Amino acid sequence: MNLPGFIIRNAFRNKRRLALSVSSVAASLFLLITLQVALRELTNPISDEGSSLRIIVRNKVSLAQPLPARQLQTLERIPGIVAVSPFSFYGGLYKGDEKFTSFAQFAVDPARTQLLLADAKISKAQTEAWIADQTSCIVGRMTTDRYGLKIGDRMQFTGQIYPCDLELKIAGIYHGTADDRNVIFHQKYLDELLGNPGTVGTWWVRAAFAAEVPLVTERINRAFANTSAEVRAESERAFVLGFVSMWANIKTLIGGISIVVIFALLLVTVSTMSMAIRERFRELAILKALGFRRRELFAFILAESFGLAMGGAIFGAGGAWVVYHLLNIQKLTSGLFIRFEVTPRMMGLAFSVAALLGVLAAIAPMLTVARTSVVQGLKTLD
Amino acid sequence: MALPIRYSLRNALVRWRSTIATVLGVALVVFVFVLLQSLATGIEKSSGNTGDPRNIMVMRKGSTAESTSLISRQNLQDIRYFPEIARNAAGEPVISADVLVLVNLPRRNHGGEANVLLRGVTPRGKELRSQVHLVAGRWFEPGKREVVVSAKLAKRFANFDVGQSFKSGSTTLTVVGWLAGGGSAFDSECWLDADECRAIFERDMYSSFLIRAVDDAAGEKFIQRIEADRRFKLKAELEVEYYRKQTMTAAPIKWLGNFLAVTMSIGAVFAAMNTMYAAVGARTREIGTLRVLGFRRRAVIVALLLEGGFLALLGGLLGCAVAFYWNGYTTATMGMDTFSEIVFEFSVTPMLVAKGLIFAVVVGLVGTALPAVRAARLPVIAALKSL
Amino acid sequence: MAAPENIVTIRNLSKVYAQGEIQVTALDNISLDLAAGEFLALMGPSGSGKSTLLHIIAGIDRPTSGECLVQGVDVTKLNESQLADWRNQNVGFVFQTFNLIPVLTAFENVELPLLLTRLGRAQRRRQVQAALELVGLADRAHHLPKQLSGGQEQRAAIARALVTDPQIVVADEPTGNLDSHSAQDVLGILQSLSRQAGKTVILVTHDPKAAAFGSRSIHLEKGELTR
Numbered sequence: 002m003n004l005p006g007f008i009i010r011n012a013f014r015n016k017r018r019l020a021l022s023v024s025s026v027a028a029s030l031f032l033l034i035t036l037q038v039a040l041r042e043l044t045n046p047i048s049d050e051g052s053s054l055r056i057i058v059r060n061k062v063s064l065a066q067p068l069p070a071r072q073l074q075t076l077e078r079i080p081g082i083v084a085v086s087p088f089s090f091y092g093g094l095y096k097g098d099e100k101f102t103s104f105a106q107f108a109v110d111p112a113r114t115q116l117l118l119a120d121a122k123i124s125k126a127q128t129e130a131w132i133a134d135q136t137s138c139i140v141g142r143m144t145t146d147r148y149g150l151k152i153g154d155r156m157q158f159t160g161q162i163y164p165c166d167l168e169l170k171i172a173g174i175y176h177g178t179a180d181d182r183n184v185i186f187h188q189k190y191l192d193e194l195l196g197n198p199g200t201v202g203t204w205w206v207r208a209a210f211a212a213e214v215p216l217v218t219e220r221i222n223r224a225f226a227n228t229s230a231e232v233r234a235e236s237e238r239a240f241v242l243g244f245v246s247m248w249a250n251i252k253t254l255i256g257g258i259s260i261v262v263i264f265a266l267l268l269v270t271v272s273t274m275s276m277a278i279r280e281r282f283r284e285l286a287i288l289k290a291l292g293f294r295r296r297e298l299f300a301f302i303l304a305e306s307f308g309l310a311m312g313g314a315i316f317g318a319g320g321a322w323v324v325y326h327l328l329n330i331q332k333l334t335s336g337l338f339i340r341f342e343v344t345p346r347m348m349g350l351a352f353s354v355a356a357l358l359g360v361l362a363a364i365a366p367m368l369t370v371a372r373t374s375v376v377q378g379l380k381t382l383d
Numbered sequence: 384m385a386l387p388i389r390y391s392l393r394n395a396l397v398r399w400r401s402t403i404a405t406v407l408g409v410a411l412v413v414f415v416f417v418l419l420q421s422l423a424t425g426i427e428k429s430s431g432n433t434g435d436p437r438n439i440m441v442m443r444k445g446s447t448a449e450s451t452s453l454i455s456r457q458n459l460q461d462i463r464y465f466p467e468i469a470r471n472a473a474g475e476p477v478i479s480a481d482v483l484v485l486v487n488l489p490r491r492n493h494g495g496e497a498n499v500l501l502r503g504v505t506p507r508g509k510e511l512r513s514q515v516h517l518v519a520g521r522w523f524e525p526g527k528r529e530v531v532v533s534a535k536l537a538k539r540f541a542n543f544d545v546g547q548s549f550k551s552g553s554t555t556l557t558v559v560g561w562l563a564g565g566g567s568a569f570d571s572e573c574w575l576d577a578d579e580c581r582a583i584f585e586r587d588m589y590s591s592f593l594i595r596a597v598d599d600a601a602g603e604k605f606i607q608r609i610e611a612d613r614r615f616k617l618k619a620e621l622e623v624e625y626y627r628k629q630t631m632t633a634a635p636i637k638w639l640g641n642f643l644a645v646t647m648s649i650g651a652v653f654a655a656m657n658t659m660y661a662a663v664g665a666r667t668r669e670i671g672t673l674r675v676l677g678f679r680r681r682a683v684i685v686a687l688l689l690e691g692g693f694l695a696l697l698g699g700l701l702g703c704a705v706a707f708y709w710n711g712y713t714t715a716t717m718g719m720d721t722f723s724e725i726v727f728e729f730s731v732t733p734m735l736v737a738k739g740l741i742f743a744v745v746v747g748l749v750g751t752a753l754p755a756v757r758a759a760r761l762p763v764i765a766a767l768k769s770l
Numbered sequence: 771m772a773a774p775e776n777i778v779t780i781r782n783l784s785k786v787y788a789q790g791e792i793q794v795t796a797l798d799n800i801s802l803d804l805a806a807g808e809f810l811a812l813m814g815p816s817g818s819g820k821s822t823l824l825h826i827i828a829g830i831d832r833p834t835s836g837e838c839l840v841q842g843v844d845v846t847k848l849n850e851s852q853l854a855d856w857r858n859q860n861v862g863f864v865f866q867t868f869n870l871i872p873v874l875t876a877f878e879n880v881e882l883p884l885l886l887t888r889l890g891r892a893q894r895r896r897q898v899q900a901a902l903e904l905v906g907l908a909d910r911a912h913h914l915p916k917q918l919s920g921g922q923e924q925r926a927a928i929a930r931a932l933v934t935d936p937q938i939v940v941a942d943e944p945t946g947n948l949d950s951h952s953a954q955d956v957l958g959i960l961q962s963l964s965r966q967a968g969k970t971v972i973l974v975t976h977d978p979k980a981a982a983f984g985s986r987s988i989h990l991e992k993g994e995l996t997r
Contacts, residue, residue: 265649
């Protein structure tokens, strides 16, 4: 019999407890990874190549305050801008959804969005059909897949923010953007339903060069300073991050929870090792009496502790990787998360945590073994 | 016949060093549970505490929040003379038309920005909301760009002291007073004159009407009348109902609290198991002796369960005590119902404490179960022979 | 003078148990009679089965075959529950390692067996007091075991063994952990229990000097009675 064999045989002595502890470690690491991925997804905004060029212009008062449509002329004349379109968040309830609809609906001027929607892959014919029909819309492929919709189908929405309901015909389906969920329709259609109030929600602007974005936002802000509708222009990324900052302490919250989970994890591993070694006391004392040195006994303990932690890591972290790879997260969370990627960095983090725990959990038992004399150890009952 | 309770209690206390891990583990679980739930309870309390049962709120049909509802002057004309609405001394219907605006403002100490709910309110609107009263400064005067902010919000947002001004868009508003909402949703609002509000933010529509019904029966009639009439496209509900239904912020926090408590309790259960296995291991002779003296297995199991439960209870008390430190602590988050910053207090209620303690004891019992069974299964003689 | 009644009657008692794959014979066809008030010393080398015999008589172990009648009751036929009750009422134990409950005071330790009876609090108290006085420990009643000397601990254990007024007192190497002075004390108490209180005492020992306190000695070797 060799050393690894001995260690493994020992570990499997109490199968039920081994299973319990490995699964607890696995569960905690799974949770830890889930939290870290969620945090990453929530604080890193969706971005594609185009988003670094796009700017959102909103009313300085708040996002809830509309902007006068006449601002369009001023915006067009600002140097450095290659495209401008109205961009109004309709935020309606899709017919059939009970409490909330997880995909957004935006009103734009389709003729002006070629560059703004440059990432969207959609056939020319469909785009033209969309432009031609004021009551039509284009829908992201994720949504059409989810609800089983095709071109020509109608979508109905109840207004929750705007006092009007929509009935749109699907003219095209797009994909390839960072968020393939949205429904995009005509601002003019919305205007007519509202009785032409002459306002838009926000402006969607595309700059000529990414490096110029700060300069262009500055120009936009200045252009409307001291008018009746002052604006706040910011890059699309800053805009999305602003949302997250309104949630204030989500980073702290998740960070705090992660620490707490790790602590609970520590409790599990330390307790398990403690229990395991207590059972083996007599044996270890005998080994000592037979001439095994402390060093070797420590190696036994450490190996088992490490093995327990790593076993948990393989199931927990590995399991998380597999699960999130296979699952359609978008469907499951009703679109709250589009993507849930377990990066190599996170796997590394999880395994490091496990390794550290494996070492920590072995400390107390090692100390006890070191301190206990052979005689005392032999006296222990098992 | 049972072993005396003091046997369990004293045994729990005498080895306190080795039981620390369990007590702390349970304390941590209970702390997190109670803290998160008290957060949710605080949010619910503040919305549950809002409104006068005699008032009825009218909004656009289909709106989920007052701030996104849009109703017209015409609507006001249509309903203001309904008989169910109470009249004041001068014979005018007690109805207030409010305008709600969300304004993005900076927090103190560079804490980022958040949406603040501004309510353009008429004098009648003030009367209808008797919970709200002035605690500093004075009320705004009509026709002036003056605002009275919630005292609680004033602690969080820049330029909210009495006498200071802040800008919204191109308009400057002066803070002339602080209001207190008595622990209700109004503690997260700022009030100004309704007409000024409409002028500044270019609103020709109202957000909501608030009416005082003649009596409860009239109130019900009024609601039915509004709901039934398709011309209006309005909905009416009791003011207290509207606020009570705002659960979107608290619900996910509650869920999180429960979820975390359950997952973390696995660790606590393991710790308890470890402690009790140690106890049983150290006391095999003692347990054997008790069996020799005539105590049944059952008695041994119960005594050990009591011991484990007691330890866990200590942990629970510790966790609750630490969580209680936060009781009454005011904090804020983005309310998912109003999309503006809502201020509330952590609310550690007796019910929560009880839940936390029960949870702790259950964890202790679950952790002790296996060691207790092991103790009971020890053959009497083997226990006596141990050295 | 009438013949003393036999408290304990043992016929063809054997105990065989398996240790792994080997069968070990702890007791081999023992037959024995014990009269009331006798002080029996069970002697023999280690592994001779003397403790096993004691355990069977005291109702904490079962034989593989044979019968053991104590005061007319065949203890080999009682189930666990019945044995527990029987022990409580009929047997007092004294162990080599004292086996007092560390978290309970001397008083509370002595009271333990009474908690399994239906006696009220006042009555229990009286009996505990009496037992403690008998062993001379009344002034230390509220001390914890760790506050007592070895001899005092064993005396408390004897008080505990007596508190339900059992007919039989069994002592398994009771002086093994005591200094000679305390050992004498304890053996003297056991002797007076037999001579004055009329209790039947069974002492397991390997020490001839301790055995001398008894009224009779028997020897066991490899599970058999030799003398």
